Amino acid sequence: MESHWLSMFDVTIDFDQSHLFFPRIVTTILVGLLLVIVVTRFRMIAPAIKRAGRVLVGSEGAFDHKRFFGTLALTTAYFYLMGVLSDVFPNTGYSFLIMSVIFVFLLSLLYVDHLTRRLFVILVLNALIAPALAWYVLAELFRITLP
Amino acid sequence: MDILSHLTPMFFGLIAAGTLIGIIFGAIPGMTATMAVAVCLPLTYAFGLENGIALLLGLYVGGISGGMVPAVLINIPGTPSSITTTFDGYPMAKRGEGERALKIGIVASVFGGLFSAAVLFFFAPVLADFAIKFSYVEKFLIILLALTVIASLCSNMLMGIFSGVLGVWLSLIGTYSITEGGNGEPRLMFDFMQYYLVDGFSLLPVLIGLFGLTTVLLDAEKGFKDDAVQGKISLKGGAKFRFNVFKGQLLNLVRSSGIGTLIGILPGVGGSAASVLAYSQEKNFSRDSSQMGKGAPQGIVSSESSNNALTGGALVPLLSLGIPGDSTTAILIGAFTLQGIQVGPLFIGNNLDTWYLMMIALVAANVLMFGIMYFAIRHIAKVIEVPKFILYPLIIMMCVVGAYAINYGIMFDVWTLLIFGVFGWVAHKVGLETVPLIIGFILGKSAEVYFVKSIESYGNLTIFFTKSPIAAFLWVLIAVSVAFAIYLRVRNRRRPEEIES
Numbered sequence: 001m002e003s004h005w006l007s008m009f010d011v012t013i014d015f016d017q018s019h020l021f022f023p024r025i026v027t028t029i030l031v032g033l034l035l036v037i038v039v040t041r042f043r044m045i046a047p048a049i050k051r052a053g054r055v056l057v058g059s060e061g062a063f064d065h066k067r068f069f070g071t072l073a074l075t076t077a078y079f080y081l082m083g084v085l086s087d088v089f090p091n092t093g094y095s096f097l098i099m100s101v102i103f104v105f106l107l108s109l110l111y112v113d114h115l116t117r118r119l120f121v122i123l124v125l126n127a128l129i130a131p132a133l134a135w136y137v138l139a140e141l142f143r144i145t146l147p
Numbered sequence: 148m149d150i151l152s153h154l155t156p157m158f159f160g161l162i163a164a165g166t167l168i169g170i171i172f173g174a175i176p177g178m179t180a181t182m183a184v185a186v187c188l189p190l191t192y193a194f195g196l197e198n199g200i201a202l203l204l205g206l207y208v209g210g211i212s213g214g215m216v217p218a219v220l221i222n223i224p225g226t227p228s229s230i231t232t233t234f235d236g237y238p239m240a241k242r243g244e245g246e247r248a249l250k251i252g253i254v255a256s257v258f259g260g261l262f263s264a265a266v267l268f269f270f271a272p273v274l275a276d277f278a279i280k281f282s283y284v285e286k287f288l289i290i291l292l293a294l295t296v297i298a299s300l301c302s303n304m305l306m307g308i309f310s311g312v313l314g315v316w317l318s319l320i321g322t323y324s325i326t327e328g329g330n331g332e333p334r335l336m337f338d339f340m341q342y343y344l345v346d347g348f349s350l351l352p353v354l355i356g357l358f359g360l361t362t363v364l365l366d367a368e369k370g371f372k373d374d375a376v377q378g379k380i381s382l383k384g385g386a387k388f389r390f391n392v393f394k395g396q397l398l399n400l401v402r403s404s405g406i407g408t409l410i411g412i413l414p415g416v417g418g419s420a421a422s423v424l425a426y427s428q429e430k431n432f433s434r435d436s437s438q439m440g441k442g443a444p445q446g447i448v449s450s451e452s453s454n455n456a457l458t459g460g461a462l463v464p465l466l467s468l469g470i471p472g473d474s475t476t477a478i479l480i481g482a483f484t485l486q487g488i489q490v491g492p493l494f495i496g497n498n499l500d501t502w503y504l505m506m507i508a509l510v511a512a513n514v515l516m517f518g519i520m521y522f523a524i525r526h527i528a529k530v531i532e533v534p535k536f537i538l539y540p541l542i543i544m545m546c547v548v549g550a551y552a553i554n555y556g557i558m559f560d561v562w563t564l565l566i567f568g569v570f571g572w573v574a575h576k577v578g579l580e581t582v583p584l585i586i587g588f589i590l591g592k593s594a595e596v597y598f599v600k601s602i603e604s605y606g607n608l609t610i611f612f613t614k615s616p617i618a619a620f621l622w623v624l625i626a627v628s629v630a631f632a633i634y635l636r637v638r639n640r641r642r643p644e645e646i647e648s
Contacts, residue, residue: 006607006609009607009609010608011608012606013599013602013603018599019322019323019330019331019332019334020332020334021599022319022595022598022599023316023319026312029312030312030313033305033309033312037306062370063368064367064368064369067367067368067370067371068368070367071367076565078543078547079558079561079562082561096547096548100547103540103543103544107536107540108540111367111539111540112534113371122537130541130544134541134544134545138189138190141193142190142193144548145552145555146551146552147551147556147561
């Protein structure tokens, strides 16, 4: 009787399908939890999405579009161009060096509030020295793989 | 003695450098110890195991300690765990006792750090010896317990659990590894993704993205408006620091360090929980707490000793069970793997020299942190003025190096950094909890192997309850952690004023 009761919990896993066994359980739990969240907060979700939409298009809230999307665009361009350029200079780290100088300069320029001549010089020096130092220490001294 | 050969000037130099860089990261509001470890990770690729550990532990201890500087001087916690330092530190600084407040914090920090190092030294091997006997069933339950504890202590339990499960789900993307006994088949992705995601997302680019790039994006969105340091207080003049301020504080020091260590041992519970708990306990139990919140040294003592005690505490589950105690140790687990160390119950027994070196590095990091901060606090205090438009571009640059070099030059790892940087930003906006997410991500693959292998061996689900007394005991712990979380919620709902306090 007892063994019959325990056999209700018997599970066999087919080896060919074993890669799907655990992910299926986790996906089910995840979807279940998502449903619970949606149901319990149903009233809050629609206004929150509307508000997020208004913030993103700029009609509400203090969201710095220029700096946020600028960071995303510059970072994406930085990664993409670094990949392209690393095919031109493979295994030297030159692609990292060149792109980092440009990226660090442009991103600092995007972030700075009141640009003065003195600040401009500081930004240029920072953009030249810091990536060069990083490249020299990491790629030349420590022989770390760089793009 | 093989250990002595590793104790080179380079070893201690790297601890000092790590501690100093950590302090600087900790002292800049918004930048944390986790970020310090993530950004400096590429430097460790070049070093061997021992020197890499020296640098990483220095960064960890320094990063946690540095958070007190802006907490005292500008009323902004440099790291989340120094939140309670602002309560008494800033009022003291306003009275002209900024340097005194910082030095009280420094002494309390070194006490907390060394206390937790001692607990780590004596407790981790015992726990590891115990855990060696665990089979896959108990190992799975340990992971389940860790995720339950993390999720139940989140500010929103439902979101905490969801985040943890999402982390596990993300870790399963890729193939079911043949080396772990799987069948090598891909899952949870489209065909075109298979080329990039054979082994799933790499751990470190994910973490660097979540802790490096996300922070930058969150600040970029605010437009760096609060970048200008307002109301900064000078350290010159004011009452001098004397050690007699610690008279009668021994109980406070030991209790707060104990709380910090214990919270550190609980996986995934953030640093702010430790300092808030230690601070409120001091408020409840001290003979005179009337001045707390108005600039009482005892508040700084409890806050700073508890948050530094987290360091040793968080290393206990990492080194004995292979489960990270907080977000920084989550990155350390990746760094250790990179150096060829598999942390878990076998780690200490199989790597006795490394274990002792780690302890030496941890103690040295605390002592050096004390030396650097105590004698150079006036110079360190200037760090909070470094503008973010200089720092943040460099942080993204270092994140790229960390991600790219991890698997010796895979460009997809850099894209992973961007994917998870943006994901972290979205997660922050929709209220997902980062810490359960990353711990779920780290432990997800192991959880799968332990779960599936247990069922393959025994063929019955009841084995998870009946395998051994330890398994039953772990279920009791899981039930207790859930019940405790529910009890806390009910109590807080009844007495809302307690939440505020």
